[in-house]
Amino acid sequence: xxxxxxxxxxxxxxxxxxxxxxxxxxxxxxxxxxxxxxxxxxxxxxxxxxxxxxxxxxxxxxxxxxxxxxxxxxxxxxxxxxxxxxxxxxxxxxxxxxxxxxxxxxxxxxxxxxxxxxxxxxxxxxxxxxxxxxxxxxxxxxxxxxxxxxxxxxxxxxxxxxxxxxxxxxxxxxxxxxxxxxxxxxxxxxxxxxxxxxxxxxxxxxxxxxxxxxxxxxxxxxxxxxxxxxxxxxxxxxxxxxxxxxxxxxxxxxxxxxxxxxxxxxxxxxxxxxxxxxxxxxxxxxxxxxxxxxxxxxxxxxxxxxxxxxxxxxxxxxxxxxxxxxxxxxxxxxxxxxxxxxxxxxxxxxxxxxxxxxxxxxxxxxxxxxxxxxxxxxxxxxxxxxxxxxxxxxxxxxxxxxxxxxxxxxxxxxxxxxxxxxxxxxxxxxxxxxxxxxxxxxxxxxxxxxxxxxxxxxxxxxxxxxxxxxxxxxxxxxxxxxxxxxxxxxxxxxxxxxxxxxxxxxxxxxxxxxxxxxxxxxxxxxxxxxxxxxxxxxxxxxxxxxxxxxxxxxxxxxxxxxxxxxxxxxxxxxxxxxxxxxxxxxxxxxxxxxxxxxxxxxxxxxxxxxxxxxxxxxxxxxxxxxxxxxxxxxxxxxxxxxxxxxxxxxxxxxxxxxxx
Numbered sequence: 001x002x003x004x005x006x007x008x009x010x011x012x013x014x015x016x017x018x019x020x021x022x023x024x025x026x027x028x029x030x031x032x033x034x035x036x037x038x039x040x041x042x043x044x045x046x047x048x049x050x051x052x053x054x055x056x057x058x059x060x061x062x063x064x065x066x067x068x069x070x071x072x073x074x075x076x077x078x079x080x081x082x083x084x085x086x087x088x089x090x091x092x093x094x095x096x097x098x099x100x101x102x103x104x105x106x107x108x109x110x111x112x113x114x115x116x117x118x119x120x121x122x123x124x125x126x127x128x129x130x131x132x133x134x135x136x137x138x139x140x141x142x143x144x145x146x147x148x149x150x151x152x153x154x155x156x157x158x159x160x161x162x163x164x165x166x167x168x169x170x171x172x173x174x175x176x177x178x179x180x181x182x183x184x185x186x187x188x189x190x191x192x193x194x195x196x197x198x199x200x201x202x203x204x205x206x207x208x209x210x211x212x213x214x215x216x217x218x219x220x221x222x223x224x225x226x227x228x229x230x231x232x233x234x235x236x237x238x239x240x241x242x243x244x245x246x247x248x249x250x251x252x253x254x255x256x257x258x259x260x261x262x263x264x265x266x267x268x269x270x271x272x273x274x275x276x277x278x279x280x281x282x283x284x285x286x287x288x289x290x291x292x293x294x295x296x297x298x299x300x301x302x303x304x305x306x307x308x309x310x311x312x313x314x315x316x317x318x319x320x321x322x323x324x325x326x327x328x329x330x331x332x333x334x335x336x337x338x339x340x341x342x343x344x345x346x347x348x349x350x351x352x353x354x355x356x357x358x359x360x361x362x363x364x365x366x367x368x369x370x371x372x373x374x375x376x377x378x379x380x381x382x383x384x385x386x387x388x389x390x391x392x393x394x395x396x397x398x399x400x401x402x403x404x405x406x407x408x409x410x411x412x413x414x415x416x417x418x419x420x421x422x423x424x425x426x427x428x429x430x431x432x433x434x435x436x437x438x439x440x441x442x443x444x445x446x447x448x449x450x451x452x453x454x455x456x457x458x459x460x461x462x463x464x465x466x467x468x469x470x471x472x473x474x475x476x477x478x479x480x481x482x483x484x485x486x487x488x489x490x491x492x493x494x495x496x497x498x499x500x501x502x503x504x505x506x507x508x509x510x511x512x513x514x515x516x517x518x519x520x521x522x523x524x525x526x527x528x529x530x531x532x533x534x535x536x537x538x539x540x541x542x543x544x545x546x547x548x549x550x551x552x553x554x555x556x557x558x559x560x561x562x563x564x565x566x567x568x569x570x571x572x573x574x575x576x577x578x579x580x581x582x583x584x585x586x587x588x589x590x591x592x593x594x595x596x597x598x599x600x601x602x603x604x605x606x607x608x609x610x611x612x613x614x615x616x617x618x619x620x621x622x623x624x625x626x627x628x629x630x631x632x633x634x635x636x637x638x639x640x641x642x643x644x645x646x647x648x649x650x651x652x653x654x655x656x657x658x659x660x
Contacts, residue, residue: 027057027058028058028065031054031069034047034050034054035076042080043080043081043082048073048077048085051069052073052092054069055070055073056092059092059095059096059099060099060242060243060280061244062280063096063280063282064096066092066096067093067096067100070089070092070093070096071089073085073089074089074090074093077089083119087113087116087117087125090109090110090112091109091110091125091128091129093109094107094109094113094129098132098135098136099244099282099283100282101283101287101319101320101322102320103136103139103140104321106132107137110129110132110133113125114126117129123156123160124162126156127152127153127157127162127169128165130149130150130156131149131150131169131172133145133146133149134147134149134153134172137149138175138179139322140321140322140323143176146176150172150176153169153172154166154173163196163199164196164202166196167192167193167197167200167202167205168205170196171193171205171209174186174187174189174212175212178215182528182529183220184529187213187216190212190216193205194206194213197209203236204237204242204245206236207233207235207245207249208245210229210230210233211229211249214228214229214233214252215252218255218259221259223260224260226256227253230253230255231253233249234246234249234250234252234253237249243279243280244280244282244285247273247282247285247289248273248285250270250276251269251273251288251289251292253266254266254267254268254270254292254296258292258295263296263299266296267296270292270293270296273289273292274286274289274290277289283316286313286316287316287317287322288325290313290316291309291310291313291325291329291332294308294309294310294332295332297309298332306332306336307336310329310332310333313325313329314326314329314333326352326356330349330350330356331350331353333345333349334350337349338350474589475587475588476585476587477541477585477586477587477588478541478585479537479541479545479546479585480535480536480537480583480584480585481535481537481545481546481548481549481550481581481629482533482549482581482583482586482604482605482608483522483533483534483535483579483608484532484533484579484580484581484609485531485532485533485553485556485577485579485580485612486531486612487575487576487578488575488577488578488617489574489575489576490529490530493505496573497573506530509560509563509575510532512556512559513559516552516555516556517552520536520548520549520551520552521548522534522536522548534552535549535586535600536549538586538600539588546581546583547630547633549581549626550620550622550626550630550634550655551658553579553655556577556579557579557618557619557620560575560576560577563575576617576618577618578616578617578619578621579612579615579619579620580608580609580613580614580615580622581608581622581623581626582610582623582625583604583623584604584625585604586602586604586605606646606647607623608623610644610647610650611623613644614644614650614652615652615654619655622636622652623652624650624653627651627653632659633658633659634655634658634659635657635658635659636654636655636656637653638651639651639652
C-alpha cells in the first residue's frame with residue numbers, strides 16, 4: 001500500500017495539475033484575443049483594464065504565465081504611449097518577480113511603477129505600490145522601510161475611503177506588528193481587515209485574515225485556538241483556483257498539528273504545501289514549507305533529515321536574498337550541528353547567524369547616522385543665516401558713521417533733518433538687534449528642550465556620545481542583568497475598565513516602576529503593551545547589577561501587591577505581576593531613524609523573557625546565573641529544571657526576600 005505521505009502528495013499534485021489545466025488556458029486565450037484587438041484598434045483603456053484583470057487572476061495560480069503576459073502588456077503600453085497602462089504592467093511584473101523570490105528585481109519594477117503613477121496622478125495605484133514595497137522589504141529584513149511604506153499606503157487608502165484596499169493594508173500592518181512581537185496591535189489590525197472583508201463578502205481575503213489570526217494564537221501558544229482559525233481559513237479557500245493561499249493554509253495546519261504533537265499529520269500537510277509551492281514556482285512558499293518540514297523532523301528527533309531540508313531552504317533563501325528567513329535557518333542549523341557535536345559547522349553557522357543580525361542592525365545604524373547628519377546640516381544652515389544678519393547690522397553701523405562724518409558741514413535745518421534721520425535709523429538698528437536677541441533666546445530654549453528630550457529617551461552617556469560624534473557605537477557588556485515584568489489579567493481589566501481608566505492604571509504602575517529602577521541605578525529599556533523591560537549594568541558597567549535588579553523586582557512586586565489589596569477593599573479589578581530575571585552578556589546600542597531607541601540584544605534577553613513567562617504570578621523568578629550572584633543576600637527556593645520555550649530545561653529559583 002502507498003505510504004500515507006506519498007498518497008497525500010499525489011492528491012495535492014492531482015489538484016495542482018487539474019487547476020493548471022483548467023484556469024490558465026482560458027485566461028491566456030482571452031489575453032491573446034485582447035492583444036489582437038489592440039493591434040487592430042490601437043490604444044484602448046478598456047482593453048488594457050481587461051488585461052489587468054486577467055493577469056491578477058493568473059498571478060497566484062501560474063506566476064510564470066502572469067509574468068510573461070505582464071511583460072507583453074508593458075511592451076504594448078510603451079508602443080501605444082499609454083503610461084497609465086505602463087505603470088500597472090510594471091506593478092504586475094514586480095509582484096511576479098516577488099513571488100518568484102527575485103526581490104531586487106521586484107523593488108526595481110515597483111520604483112519604476114511608482115515614478116509613473118506619480119507623474120500620471122494615480123494615487124490609488126501609488127498606494128498599491130507602497131503596499132507591495134512594504135511586503136518585499138519585510139522579507140528582506142528592512143523593517144523600518146516596510147512599516148514606512150505601509151503607512152504611506154494607509155494614508156492614501158484612508159483618504160480615498162477604499163474599503164477593499166484598506167482591508168489589504170490592515171492585513172499588511174498586522175503582519176508587520178506580528179513580526180515585531182506586538183501581538184495585541186497585530187490582532188487589532190487583522191480583525192479590522194477581517195470585518196471589512198466579511199462585510200464585503202470577499203471570502204478569499206477573509207480566509208487569509210483567519211490564517212493570520214491563527215498564526216498570532218500560535219505565537220501565543222494558544223494552539224487549539226490557532227488550529228480553529230487555520231481550519232476556518234482552509235474551509236473558505238478555493239483549493240483548485242487559488243494554489244498560492246491554499247499552500248499557505250496547509251503550512252499553517254502543519255504548524256498547529258506539530259505543536260499538538262501529531263507529527264505524521266503535520267508532515268503530510270507540510271509536504272503537500274511544498275508540492276503546491278514548487279508547482280507554482282513560489283520561492284517564498286518553498287522556503288517556508290522546507291523550514292516547516294525541517295522543524296517537524298527536529299521534533300521527531302531526526303536531525304539528519306531536518307538538516308537536509310534546512311540546507312535546501314538555505315540555498316533558496318540565499319540565492320533570492322530573503323535575509324529575514326536566513327536568520328532563523330542559520331540559528332537552527334547551528335543548534336543541530338551543536339547537538340550532533342559537529343562543533344566546526346556549529347561555530348560556522350552561529351557566526352553567520354550573528355553576522356547577519358549584526359549586518360541588519362548596522363544598516364539601521366547607518367540610516368540613523370544619516371538622519372543625524374541631515375539634522376546637523378540644517379542647524380549649520382540656520383547658524384549661517386544668523387551670522388549673515390549680524391553682518392548686516394555691522395554694515396548698517398558703518399553706514400551710520402559715514403553719514404555722521406559727511407553731515408558736519410551741513411547747517412541749520414539740514415542738520416536737524418539729518419539728526420532726525422539718524423535717530424530713526426538708530427531706533428531701527430536697535431529694534432533689529434533686539435529681535436535678533438529674542439530669536440537667539442528662542443533658539444537656545446529649543447536646544448535645551450531638544451537636549452532634555454534626548455536624555456528622556458537615551459542614557460546620558462549614549463546621548464552625549466551621539467551629540468559629540470554624530471553617532472553612537474553598539475557596545476558589548478559581559479555582565480548585565482535583564483528583567484521582564486508582565487501583568488496578569490490585562491485582557492480581563494480591558495473588558496472591565498474604560499480605555500482611559502485602563503491607561504491610567506498602567507501609567508500609575510509604570511511611573512512607580514520608573515521611580516524604583518532609578519533609585520537602584522537601573523536603565524529602563526522599553527515597554528511593550530503591558531510588559532516592562534529594564535536592565536542593570538548598562539550603559540555604565542558595574543558588579544552589583546544582579547543585586548540591584550533583584551532588589552528592584554521585590555519592590556515592584558510589593559507595590560503591585562499593595563495596589564491589589566486596595567483594589568479588593570474597594571471591589572475594583574486589579575493587576576497581578578509576573579517577573580523574570582537573568583544575568584549574562586548583551587550587546588547594547590541605538591536602533592531606528594525616526595525615533596531613537598536604546599535597546600539590547602543577545603541570548604540573555606531571550607532567557608530573561610523565558611524566566612518571566614515560566615514564572616508564577618506574584619513571584620520573582622530568576623535563573624541559575626543570577627542566583628549565583630545574589631544567593632548570599634537573598635533567600636531563594638530552588639524550583640528544579642523547568643522547561644522554557646525554545647530553550648529546554650533551565651534551573652530556576654524563586655526569590656523569597658532579603659536575608660536579614
